[in-house]
Amino acid sequence: MVPLASRSNEDGRRMVVRMVVVDGMWLSRTTGDATERTDEGWRGESSSAWTVGVSVGITVQAAEVAACGDDALRVNSGGAGPVSAEWMVPKSLWLKRNEPEVYAAAHFICEYQDYMNFHLTGRMCASINNVSVRWHYSAERGGYPASLLDKLGLGALLHKWPKEVLPLGARVGGLTEAAARHLGLPTGLPVAQGGADAFIGMIGLGVLQPGELALLTGSSHLHLGVSREAMHGKGMFGSYADCLLPGTHVVEGGQTSTGSVISWYKRMLGEEVTYDILNAEAEAVPPGCEGLAALDHFQGNRTPHTDAASRGALVGLTLKHTRGHIFRALIEAVCFGTALILDTMRSAGYNPKAIVIAGGATRSPLWLQVHADVCGLPLRRTRVADACSLGSAILAAVCAGSFADVSTAVQSMVHVSEVVEPNPRMTVTYAAPYLAYKNLYPALSPLFHASNNPAAASTLIAPSILAGDFSNLEGEATRMAEAGAEWLHVDICDGQFCGNLTIGAPVVKSLRSKTRLFLDCHLAVMHPESQVQQFAQAGADQLTFHPEAAKDSEALAVAIRTAGMKVGVALQPGSPTSVALPLLQKGLVDTVNVMAVEPGFGGQPFQEHVLEKVRELRDLFPSINIQVDGGVNPNRTAKLAKDAGANILIAGTSIFGSEDPKRVVSALKQA
Numbered sequence: 001m002v003p004l005a006s007r008s009n010e011d012g013r014r015m016v017v018r019m020v021v022v023d024g025m026w027l028s029r030t031t032g033d034a035t036e037r038t039d040e041g042w043r044g045e046s047s048s049a050w051t052v053g054v055s056v057g058i059t060v061q062a063a064e065v066a067a068c069g070d071d072a073l074r075v076n077s078g079g080a081g082p083v084s085a086e087w088m089v090p091k092s093l094w095l096k097r098n099e100p101e102v103y104a105a106a107h108f109i110c111e112y113q114d115y116m117n118f119h120l121t122g123r124m125c126a127s128i129n130n131v132s133v134r135w136h137y138s139a140e141r142g143g144y145p146a147s148l149l150d151k152l153g154l155g156a157l158l159h160k161w162p163k164e165v166l167p168l169g170a171r172v173g174g175l176t177e178a179a180a181r182h183l184g185l186p187t188g189l190p191v192a193q194g195g196a197d198a199f200i201g202m203i204g205l206g207v208l209q210p211g212e213l214a215l216l217t218g219s220s221h222l223h224l225g226v227s228r229e230a231m232h233g234k235g236m237f238g239s240y241a242d243c244l245l246p247g248t249h250v251v252e253g254g255q256t257s258t259g260s261v262i263s264w265y266k267r268m269l270g271e272e273v274t275y276d277i278l279n280a281e282a283e284a285v286p287p288g289c290e291g292l293a294a295l296d297h298f299q300g301n302r303t304p305h306t307d308a309a310s311r312g313a314l315v316g317l318t319l320k321h322t323r324g325h326i327f328r329a330l331i332e333a334v335c336f337g338t339a340l341i342l343d344t345m346r347s348a349g350y351n352p353k354a355i356v357i358a359g360g361a362t363r364s365p366l367w368l369q370v371h372a373d374v375c376g377l378p379l380r381r382t383r384v385a386d387a388c389s390l391g392s393a394i395l396a397a398v399c400a401g402s403f404a405d406v407s408t409a410v411q412s413m414v415h416v417s418e419v420v421e422p423n424p425r426m427t428v429t430y431a432a433p434y435l436a437y438k439n440l441y442p443a444l445s446p447l448f449h450a451s452n453n454p455a456a457a458s459t460l461i462a463p464s465i466l467a468g469d470f471s472n473l474e475g476e477a478t479r480m481a482e483a484g485a486e487w488l489h490v491d492i493c494d495g496q497f498c499g500n501l502t503i504g505a506p507v508v509k510s511l512r513s514k515t516r517l518f519l520d521c522h523l524a525v526m527h528p529e530s531q532v533q534q535f536a537q538a539g540a541d542q543l544t545f546h547p548e549a550a551k552d553s554e555a556l557a558v559a560i561r562t563a564g565m566k567v568g569v570a571l572q573p574g575s576p577t578s579v580a581l582p583l584l585q586k587g588l589v590d591t592v593n594v595m596a597v598e599p600g601f602g603g604q605p606f607q608e609h610v611l612e613k614v615r616e617l618r619d620l621f622p623s624i625n626i627q628v629d630g631g632v633n634p635n636r637t638a639k640l641a642k643d644a645g646a647n648i649l650i651a652g653t654s655i656f657g658s659e660d661p662k663r664v665v666s667a668l669k670q671a
């Protein structure tokens with residue numbers, strides 16, 4: 001008998017957590033009463049399983065992982081993040097936080113694929129592909145990411161993750177008797193190590209050489225390029241060392257909605273309108289669609305902007321545009337999105353020379369040609385359209401000994417069927433519409449973010465609780481709600497960034513349970529990145545920080561948004577707007593807090609020079625929230641702030657100091 005960590009069930013029966021399985025989107029655990037290890041593996045059946053949806057809570061842990069700043073996060077957009085909630089480390093962190101007993105008792109934590117291999121062969125091992133791509137593993141840096149795990153308090157994972165990591169096509173083992181019986185296959189049949197579908201698709205497309213890029217198309221586009229060197233950069237994922245073949249690296253980009261946008265449009269037009277009709281109409285439309293541009297972000301953008309709130313758009317419509325124009329504009333937008341991903345990879349040092357394409361987009365000659373022309377690169381198609389299945393067959397053939405290695409097998413089993421050459425003249429023609437496409441996201445992004453905030457158009461009042469009675473915060477919050485305020489402004493001061501020491505996340509958590517007001521938490525603190533998770537868990541609605549105090553403002557803004565809060569950026573009276581502009585231009589900010597007093601204390605005089613910043617910001621960003629904070633009163637300064645363009649007024653003394661806060665809130669709104 002092998003002793004395993006165990007605990008008791010409610011009914012007193014001993015329950016053994018044998019392993020926790022990280023599947024693509026979920027977490028499951030398998031438990032069993034039998035603990036005997038035999039030559040065939042663990043004896044005993046799974047007796048229960050649970051699953052946890054990614055959306056439920058792992059996003060909070062994903063943001064926490066992204067914010068920890070470890071060097072292993074270079075594969076996440078060069079360290080700028082985010083980290084996907086589907087990846088191993090955030091899921092493990094979720095488990096530790098939410099199911100600490102299961103985490104502690106788990107003997108193995110692994111991928112579903114490792115779990116299947118374990119049941120097929122009795123051997124617990126991981127795939128080099130999964131661990132380099134989704135577990136922050138790097139053979140050249142010592143394997144599993146020990147320092148990242150250490151920072152997150154997850155050091156124990158090093159003993160729970162599989163000890164062995166096998167290359168693609170390696171023999172995991174032979175089918176156990178039980179597995180062979182279950183599957184109706186011979187005992188001992190070799191089981192080959194595999195990996196994530198799209199990466200195995202690279203093998204099926206024969207994309208193994210540096211400079212080659214696989215474009216896997218379907219409802220979304222995935223761009224996977226092979227590189228000789230490691231390279232990391234903003235706006236792309238990877239590179240992942242050895243995830244395909246030893247000694248090479250893979251860079252990753254992606255578009256969330258591509259084929260899905262095309263099929264959405266066709267669906268809208270009814271069944272009688274076929275793709276052949278639409279392709280013919282689109283072919284008759286000149287490149288650039290006579291000024292009609294589209295944005296393909298119907299379900300957000302994966303790279304390079306990594307913005308789940310971004311949305312699709314059609315811009316430049318006139319009465320001359322036809323359904324063929326719109327169809328072509330959508331096709332072009334998807335291709336421009338791919339070109340932008342390739343340009344982003346180029347700026348990180350990766351220079352693709354050829355694209356090998358698979359999937360639905362290959363069925364439209366027009367779409368193929370636009371891809372080639374816009375990207376200025378030849379597109380190769382291969383004989384077997386299902387690249388992922390062929391890739392698996394290649395790995396099986398290598399494992400069975402039919403070929404010496406993956407490269408040799410690819411030479412025999414993958415065949416190019418067609419090369420679509422770019423037309424250099426068309427590549428030049430597309431330069432202007434491509435530029436128009438690139439300008440769409442920065443121009444529209446504030447709208448997409450503001451559309452989450454329908455109240456942005458009218459004046460909102462945010463009483464600053466700093467002027468309230470701290471011995472009765474529930475009563476003060478209720479008083480402000482009754483007075484007609486929509487938000488409650490909470491100043492978090494650490495005694496270092498500013499002179500006062502106020503309150504932190506635990507108090508916000510208590511307030512959250514007592515009020516439905518929008519909790520607008522202003523971090524006037526050093527190291528704001530360390531506070532994101534606490535405030536998300538406390539129930540803050542918006543988290544505002546001072547860029548000067550942040551290690552990486554962009555990463556912080558992404559982490560706040562990923563954690564489910566609105567992003568605020570605060571400018572002290574002496575801070576220029578340039579401190580916030582890069583974040584605003586990238587659409588990462590919901591609210592700018594223009595402080596009219598020094599942070600830390602209420603009751604200071606209003607500094608009128610800050611109004612110039614409000615005017616400048618309102619001109620540049622018509623849809624964002626602009627707050628003016630401090631010294632705001634109904635007599636004079638509220639009107640100055642509103643005339644300059646503020647739509648949220650933060651006022652402490654004038655509201656809490658009044659015997660009739662309702663009258664003051666109403667006067668501030670009407671100022």
Ligand SMILES: O=C(CO)[C@@H](O)[C@H](O)COP(=O)(O)O
Nearest residue numbers: 599600602603630631652653
């Ligand atoms: O952020 C601050 C101070 O740090 C402000 O929120 C003030 O607390 C506003 O209060 P009054 O100036 O209206 O008293």
